[in-house]
Amino acid sequence: MKKLIIAIAATLFAAGSYAQAPKAGMGDCEAKAVSKSGKPLAGAAKSAFVKKCMQGGAGPQVMPKPMPPKPGMMPKPMPDVKPMPKPEMKPMPKPGPTAGPTAQQNRMKVCAGQGKGKKGDDYKMFMKKCLSSK
DSSP states (O other): OHHHHHHHHHHHHHHHHHHTHHHHHHHHHHHHOBOTTSOBOOHHHHHHHHHHHHTTOOSOOOOOOOOOOOGGGOOOOOOOOOOOOOOOOOOOOOOOOOOOOOHHHHHHHHHHHHTTTOOHHHHHHHHHHHHHOO
16 A cells, blocks of 8 residues: 555656646746846747747857858968067166256255245246246
């Protein structure tokens, strides 16, 4: 009796999973329903894709092989070209001692010191006259 009940339960289990098999395939097709930009399809486009997929028409698409070039269209071979010699790498010279401020920099310091009390346009006019006089 136990064997009969186990056999019936196993048969019902197998029949139930067999009945759900097409739905699982439909889920695969729905998962594949994606546009070229990567967004999921919706509406009529999705239903048309799923219908085509279920019939076996929409699978992984295979790209066609590229056509070989025509004999007249073949690129010409490159002439014998000698490789360029590598440039010599010389170390960068170390900077020498700096010579100190230039005459213009000295003049800026003197004029800025003389125009300390002035502000705004007065300061600009003073600096312009001070720097232009030699």
